Amino acid sequence: MSLAQRLTITQPMRVFWITWFGQLISILGSGLTSFGVGAKVFLDTRSTTQFALLSFFALAPMVVLSPIAGTLIDRWDRRRAMLLADLGNGFTTMLIFGMLMASDRGMFKLETWHFYLPVSLGSCFGAFRWPAFFATVTLIVPKQHLGRANAMAEVASGASQILSPIIAGALIDSVGLVGVLTVDVCSFFIAVTTLLMVRFPRPTVSAEGQQGKGSLLTEMKQGWSFISARKGLLSLMAFTGVAVLCMDLVVLLITPLVLAFTDISTLGRIASIAGVGALLGGIGMGVWGGPKNPLYGILGFHAFSGVVLFMAAPSPSVALVAAAAALYLFTMPPVMAGIQSIWQRKIPSDLQGRAAAVKRMVILCVSPFASLIAGPLADDIFEPAMREGGVLASTMGRLLGVGPGRGIAVIFIVLGLLTLANVTVGWLNPRLRNLDKELPDALPDTPPAAPDATTPNAPTAGASAS
Numbered sequence: 236m237s238l239a240q241r242l243t244i245t246q247p248m249r250v251f252w253i254t255w256f257g258q259l260i261s262i263l264g265s266g267l268t269s270f271g272v273g274a275k276v277f278l279d280t281r282s283t284t285q286f287a288l289l290s291f292f293a294l295a296p297m298v299v300l301s302p303i304a305g306t307l308i309d310r311w312d313r314r315r316a317m318l319l320a321d322l323g324n325g326f327t328t329m330l331i332f333g334m335l336m337a338s339d340r341g342m343f344k345l346e347t348w349h350f351y352l353p354v355s356l357g358s359c360f361g362a363f364r365w366p367a368f369f370a371t372v373t374l375i376v377p378k379q380h381l382g383r384a385n386a387m388a389e390v391a392s393g394a395s396q397i398l399s400p401i402i403a404g405a406l407i408d409s410v411g412l413v414g415v416l417t418v419d420v421c422s423f424f425i426a427v428t429t430l431l432m433v434r435f436p437r438p439t440v441s442a443e444g445q446q447g448k449g450s451l452l453t454e455m456k457q458g459w460s461f462i463s464a465r466k467g468l469l470s471l472m473a474f475t476g477v478a479v480l481c482m483d484l485v486v487l488l489i490t491p492l493v494l495a496f497t498d499i500s501t502l503g504r505i506a507s508i509a510g511v512g513a514l515l516g517g518i519g520m521g522v523w524g525g526p527k528n529p530l531y532g533i534l535g536f537h538a539f540s541g542v543v544l545f546m547a548a549p550s551p552s553v554a555l556v557a558a559a560a561a562l563y564l565f566t567m568p569p570v571m572a573g574i575q576s577i578w579q580r581k582i583p584s585d586l587q588g589r590a591a592a593v594k595r596m597v598i599l600c601v602s603p604f605a606s607l608i609a610g611p612l613a614d615d616i617f618e619p620a621m622r623e624g625g626v627l628a629s630t631m632g633r634l635l636g637v638g639p640g641r642g643i644a645v646i647f648i649v650l651g652l653l654t655l656a657n658v659t660v661g662w663l664n665p666r667l668r669n670l671d672k673e674l675p676d677a678l679p680d681t682p683p684a685a686p687d688a689t690t691p692n693a694p695t696a697g698a699s700a701s
Contacts, residue, residue, distance in 0.1 A: 250375045250433050251384060254317075257429025258368060259391040261321060264422025266399030268328055269293075270506070271407055271415040272354070273490070274499055276347050283491045284610030285347055290487060291606035292351045293358050298599040300362035305592020306454045308367045309438075309585060313374070316367040318430050323360025325423035327353045332416040339413075366595060370587035373579045374436050378678050381576045382525040388575075389568030390517030394510070404503035438584035458589030461582070467670035468581065472594055474667060475574055476601050477657040478537055481650045482567065483605035485544065488613060488643045489560060495640030496551035505557045512561030517568035528671050529573040534658050540566040541654030548635055548644040577670065583677045617642030 277286040308316050330353040338345035368388075376384040406414040448454065462468050489509075493502045526532045543566070546559035582590045620627040621641035628637050635644045661667050 248376065248380070250435065251372065253429050253433050254368075254371070254375075255384075255387055255391065257426040258317075258388075259394060260422045260429075261324070261426035262391050262395045263398055263402075264328075264419035264426075265324065266395035267403045267406070267415045267422075268331070268419045270399050270403040270503075271412045272331065272350055274403075274407070274502075275412055276350065277490060277494065278499065280347060282610070283488075283613045286490065287487055287606045287610040289347075289350060289354060290609075291603050293354045294599060294602040294606060296355050296358040297362045298596055298603060300359055301366070301592045301596035301599060302455045302458070302589075303451070304362040305366050305458060305588040305590070305595070306451055308363065308370055308588030308592070309454070312435075313367045313371045313588075314430055314433065314435050316363050317371070318427060320360045320364035320367065321423060321426045321430065324357055324364070325420060325427075327357040327360070328416055328419045328423065330356070332413065332420070335411075335413055335416070362592075366588055366592050369575060369579065370438075370584070370591060371435055373584050373587055373678055374438060378580060378676065380524070381579050382529070382572055383521045385572035385575045385579075386517050386520035386524075386568050389572055390514055390521060394514055398507075398510070400503035400506035400510070404500060408500075438587070440585055454589060458586065458591075458593040461586060461590050462593055465581070465674055466666045467674050468578075468594075470661075470664050470667035471574065471577065471670060472597055474657060474661045475594075476598050477653070478570065479598050480601045480605055481541075481654050481657070483602050484609055484646065484650055485563065487605060487609040488646060489547075489556075491613060492547070492640050492643040492647075493553075493556060495638075495643070497553060501553060505553065505560055508557045509560035509564045513564035513567060516565035517572075520568045520572050525569065525573050525576070529577055530661075530668060530671060532569050533573040534662055536566040536569040538655060538658040540570070541651045541658065544647045544651035544654065548647045550636060551640055580676045580678055581674050612646060613643050617645050621645060 273286060273289060276289050277283075280286075331350065334345060334349055334353070337343060369385075372381065372384050372388075402418065403415050406418065462472070489505075490502060493505055540563050543559055543562045546562070547556050549555065578591060578594060579587070617627075618639070619625055619642070621632060621635070621637050621644075622628065623637055625632070625637070627642075627645065631645050632641070635641050666673070
C-alpha cells in the first residue's frame with residue numbers, strides 16, 4: 236500500500252476515532268442519568284408500569300421527529316447536527332438537576348410524572364444524534380471497515396453498560412442523583428469539545444439523493460420511496476423490528492426481574508457484567524469485521540440470543556441471570572453492527588439521513604410499544620398467573636417456581652421462542668437471505684477526503700469540508 240493510500244484511510248479514521256471518543260463519553264454520562272432516574276422511579280413506586288412509562292416518554296418523541304430530523308441532517312452540516320443534539324441533551328440534564336434542587340429545598344414535591352418533560356425533550360434532541368452519527372460514518376470510514384466502525388459504536392454502548400451502573404450506584408449511595416447528573420454535565424462538555432475539533436467531508440451527490448430535492452415534505456417522502464422500492468431493505472426492516480421488540484422487552488424487564496429477588500447494588504453489578512458481554516462482543520466484531528455476507532452473522536448471532544434467554548428463566552439466581560445477560564448482550568454488537576453496515580452500504584451518502592431516519596422511525600415505533608406493553612404483561616398478566624394459586628402456577632410454576640419475578644421469567648421464555656421464529660422466517664425469505672447479492676452497494680470503496688481533525692480550518696481535497 237502506497238503512502239498516499241495509507242493517508243487516505245488513516246486521516247478519515249482519525250476523525251472517526253476523535254468523534255467516537257466524544258460520543259463514548261457522552262453515552263457514559265447519559266447512561267448515568269438514565270440508570271439513576273430509572274432506578275429512582277422504580278424504587279419510589281415499585282411499579283413496572285411507571286418504570287416502563289418513563290421509557291415510553293424517552294422514545295415516543297424520537298419516533299415522531301425522526302423523519303424530519305433525517306431530512307434536516309441531509310440538508311445540514313452533520314457535525315452541527317450532532318452538536319445540536321449534545322447541547323440539547325446537556326440542557327435536559329441541567330433541567331432535571333434544577334428540578335431535584337428545587338425539590339430538595341422544599342419548593343415543590345417531586346412526582347414521577349415530573350420527569351416526563353425533560354426525558355421527552357432529551358428524546359427530541361436524540362432524534363438528531365444517532366442518525367447524524369451513523370450518516371457521518373459513511374463519510375469518514377472506508378467501506379470495508381464499516382462493520383468494524385459500527386462494532387465500535389456498539390463497544391461504546393457496552394462500555395456504558397459496564398461503567399454507568401457502577402458509577403451511578405456509587406454516586407447515588409454517596410451524593411444522590413444530583414451527583415450523577417453533575418458527572419453527566421461534565422461528559423457533555425467533553426463531547427462538545429471533540430466535535431469542535433473535527434470537520435467532516437460533505438456527502439457525494441447521487442441521482443437518488445437529488446430526486447427528492449424540494450420541500451421538506453418532498454424530501455421526507457424520498458427516504459421512504461427509496462426503501463419501499465427495494466424489497467430486501469423492507470424485509471430487513473421487518474426482521475429488525477421483531478428483533479428490537481425482543482431486545483427492548485428484555486432490557487425493560489431485566490430490572491424488575493432482578494429487583495424481585497435482590498437489591499439495587501446487585502442489579503448494578505449484573506448490569507456491569509452484562510456490559511462486559513456487550514464490550515467483548517463489540518471488540519470481537521471490531522477485530523473480525525463480520526462474515527463476507529453480513530446476513531449469516533446477523534441470523535446466527537440472533538438465533539443464539541434466543542437460546543440464551545432460556546437461561547435466565549429457570550430460577551432466581553444472580554449468577555445465572557448475570558451469565559445470561561452477558562451472553563445475550565454479547566450477541567447484540569454483531570447483530571446490530573451487521574444490520575447497520577448493510578444500510579450504510581446500500582444507501583447513497585446524501586440520502587443516508589432521510590432513509591436511515593425512516594428506518595429508525597419504523598423500528599423505533601416498536602420501542603414505545605414495548606414500553607407500553609411491558610408493564611401490563613408483567614404486572615397484570617404473567618406475574619399474577621405465577622403467584623401461588625395463579626393460572627400458571629400448576630404448570631409453568633413447577634418448572635420455574637412461583638412468586639415475584641417468575642411471571643417475567645415466563646415472558647423471557649416466550650421472547651426466546653419469538654426470536655427463534657424471527658430467524659427462521661428471515662432465513663426462508665429469499666429477498667432477505669440474498670439481499671447482499673441482489674442490491675448493489677451505493678458507496679465508493681473509500682470515503683471523500685477529510686481535513687486533519689486537529690486542524691479544523693484546513694481545506695478538504697475532493698470535497699467541501701463541513
